[in-house]
Every structure is written in structure tokens, then in C-alpha cells.
Amino acid sequence: MSGDESGAISDEVARLFRQRMEMGGDEVFLDRMTREEVLSILSHSVRSSVAGRNQAVLESALSDNVSEPVKGVAAMQRATREISEQGSGGPPLPVELPDDYERLREVALGCSKCPLSEGRTQVVFSDGSRTADLMVVGEAPGANEDATGVPFVGVAGQFLDLLLATIGRNRKDSVYIANVLKxxxxxxRDPDPGEIAECSPFLLKQIDFVKPSAILAVGSFSARLLTGLEGVALGKLRGQVHKYHGVPLVVTYHPAALLRNRRWIRSFWEDLQLLRSIIDVD
Ligand code: SF4
Structure with a gap:
């Protein structure tokens, strides 16, 4: 990752904290950790080559306005929107795929059901822990993911890691990540409907194996698939709790979109707090 890219991540995170302050908050809602603990978590979630700069920027963002110890989530939970349920609950669980996780993964790695198999370098099946209580569902692999076989790497992926760290989640043991397309x-380019129809059964089966307590769908393709609300704009789907076969589902913007449009970071942050309020209750 270039210095410019790492700087972009740091700037976005610093901006996120400043936005919280601009919204009138005098607290940053990072549970009961001290500022040093927060900074330690965040700095360890990025590669060592960029950790120093990230930490410096975060120190700067936090130093003037955050009381120590950083206080709890009560204020944000007071602001949490009333939970509503809508949507069809997503497509039915596929029956034609293996009932064994490793076998499912093998089938996906050898899949050629759609033309995307011809141009791929690697099938990108998942990352994170199968015992996680939170599942993040994205759209499709990009160039970095195609090269590494791991979802959400590169700048957007590292930004996602930083944001998840603020609610105490990491890929090592508390998040499972997969995409609609493998x-x-x-x-x-955007996934086309035929590709989604062919590939999404893998994802639905992964959800069934992981059995998360909550799902975060990032981007319109995963949001529409899992809510069953085709054609609805993401802006109208976010900010509330849906259900995917009984599992609480929050939808929000894709991290890559946040890097392109900073105005959406505030909305993402609110969605993340909504998600956390569900997980905390659970
Ligand atoms: S995108 Fe999905 S359905 Fe298409 S070849 Fe890859 S794994 Fe198979």
C-alpha cells in the first residue's frame, strides 16, 4: 500500500471522529476502553508500515475532545432509531449445495457456473472466523481480492477493519466476511443479475453455516439480496433493522464508496452504532 493510500485511511478515520464531534457529541463511543486501548486496537489493525502515521493522526483526532476513560455507548443507544422490520427476509436457503462447510468451500473454489470463472485469478470465498457473531457481506472481489483470494483487502478493506475495530470486532475471532460474488x-463492473443468481447460493449457505447473531450488508447488491427488496435505493434501506431469516440485518454503504464520498461516513457510523446496539443486546 502506498503512503498516499495509508494517509487516506488515516484521514478518513480522523474525519469520522471529527464528524461525531460536529454532530454535538462530546464522547466517542468506543465502549469502556481508555483512549490508549482504543489507539492500540486501531493501530494494530493496520499494517505495521503505516501504523505509526495512523496512530499519530488518531491521537490528534482524539486528543482535544475525548475524555478519559472513553465512556460507554449509552448516549448513542439513546439516539438509536426504533427498530423496524421489513422486507421479505431474503431468498430461500439453497438445497442443492453440500451440507458440509469444507465441501461447500471446495465446490466454490472449483466453480465455473458463470462466465466470471474465465477471468478470475482466485475464487474469493471468505475471511474471518466461522464462530463469529457478526457477518459482513460485501459485493464482489476487486483486483486485490482476486490476487490474494481474501475479501476486503486493500484500502477499502483496511478502512473496514478500522471501523469494525471501533465496535470491538476483528477478523481474527469476531467477524466472518464474504461477498455476494466469489x-x-x-x-x-457491477454484478449482473445472472451472476448473482448463480453465485448467491454459496453466500446463503455460508450464512447458514456461520449462524451469526447479526449481519452487516455493505453496498446495494448485498443489501437488496438479503432484504429481498429489489430495486430499493440503499439510502432507503439503511438506518433500520431488517431480518434475514430471523437474523437482524443492518445495511449500509460499501467502504469503497465511503472513500469516494465522505458525506456517507456519518451515515455509516450511525449504522455501525445501530448494529452494535443489536449485538450488545443479544
Ligand atoms: S462468480 Fe460464483 S457462480 Fe460465478 S464462477 Fe465464480 S463462484 Fe461460480
């Missing part, structure tokens, strides 16, 4: 669309 192979990269050429030129990072």
Missing part, C-alpha cells in the same frame, strides 16, 4: 467482475 469471482471478480472484469474491470470491477
Amino acid at each position: 469471482c471478480r467482475p472484469p474491470g470491477n
Whole structure:
């Protein structure tokens, strides 16, 4: 990752904290940790080559306005919107795929059901812990993911890691991550409906194996698939709790979109707090 890219991540996180302050908050809602603990978690979630700069920026963002110890989530939970349920609950669980996780993964790694198999370098099946209580569902692999076989790497992925760290989640043991599509669309174009129809059964089966307590769908393709609300704008789907076969589901913007449009970071942050209020209650 280039210095410019790492700087972009740091700037976005610092901006996120400043936005909280601009919204009138005098607390940063990072549970009961001290500022040093928060900074330690965040700095360890990025590669060592960029950790120093990230920590310096975060120190700067936090130093003037955050009381120590950083206080709890009560204020944000007071602001949490009333939970509503809508949507069809998503598509039915596929029956034609294996009932064994490793076998499912093997089938996906060898899949050629759609034309995306021809241009891929690797099938990108998942990352994170199968025992996680939170599942993050994205759209499709990009160039970095195609090269590494791991979802959400690169700048957007590291930004996602930082944001998840603020609610105490990490890929090592508390988040499972997968995409709607397992192979990269050429030129990072949008998935087409045929590809989603062919590939999404893998994802639905993964959800069934992991059995998360909550799902965070990032981006419109995963949001529409899991809510069953086709054609509804993401802006109208976010900010409330849906259900996917009984599992609480929060939808929000894709981290890559946040890097392109900073105005959405505030909305993402609110959705993350809504998600956390569900997980905390659970
Ligand atoms: S995108 Fe999905 S359905 Fe298409 S080849 Fe890859 S794994 Fe198979």
C-alpha cells in the first residue's frame, strides 16, 4: 500500500471522529476502553508500515475532545432509531449445495457456473472466523481480492477493519466476511443479475453455516439480496433493522464508496452504532 493510500485511511478515520464531534457529541463511543486501548486496537489493525502515521493522526483526532476513560455507548443507544422490520427476509436457503462447510468451500473454489470463472485469478470465498457473531457481506472481489483470494483487502478493506475495530470486532475471532460474488467482475463492473443468481447460493449457505447473531450488508447488491427488496435505493434501506431469516440485518454503504464520498461516513457510523446496539443486546 502506498503512503498516499495509508494517509487516506488515516484521514478518513480522523474525519469520522471529527464528524461525531460536529454532530454535538462530546464522547466517542468506543465502549469502556481508555483512549490508549482504543489507539492500540486501531493501530494494530493496520499494517505495521503505516501504523505509526495512523496512530499519530488518531491521537490528534482524539486528543482535544475525548475524555478519559472513553465512556460507554449509552448516549448513542439513546439516539438509536426504533427498530423496524421489513422486507421479505431474503431468498430461500439453497438445497442443492453440500451440507458440509469444507465441501461447500471446495465446490466454490472449483466453480465455473458463470462466465466470471474465465477471468478470475482466485475464487474469493471468505475471511474471518466461522464462530463469529457478526457477518459482513460485501459485493464482489476487486483486483486485490482476486490476487490474494481474501475479501476486503486493500484500502477499502483496511478502512473496514478500522471501523469494525471501533465496535470491538476483528477478523481474527469476531467477524466472518464474504461477498455476494466469489469471482471478480472484469474491470470491477457491477454484478449482473445472472451472476448473482448463480453465485448467491454459496453466500446463503455460508450464512447458514456461520449462524451469526447479526449481519452487516455493505453496498446495494448485498443489501437488496438479503432484504429481498429489489430495486430499493440503499439510502432507503439503511438506518433500520431488517431480518434475514430471523437474523437482524443492518445495511449500509460499501467502504469503497465511503472513500469516494465522505458525506456517507456519518451515515455509516450511525449504522455501525445501530448494529452494535443489536449485538450488545443479544
Ligand atoms: S462468480 Fe460464483 S457462480 Fe460465478 S464462477 Fe465464480 S463462484 Fe461460480
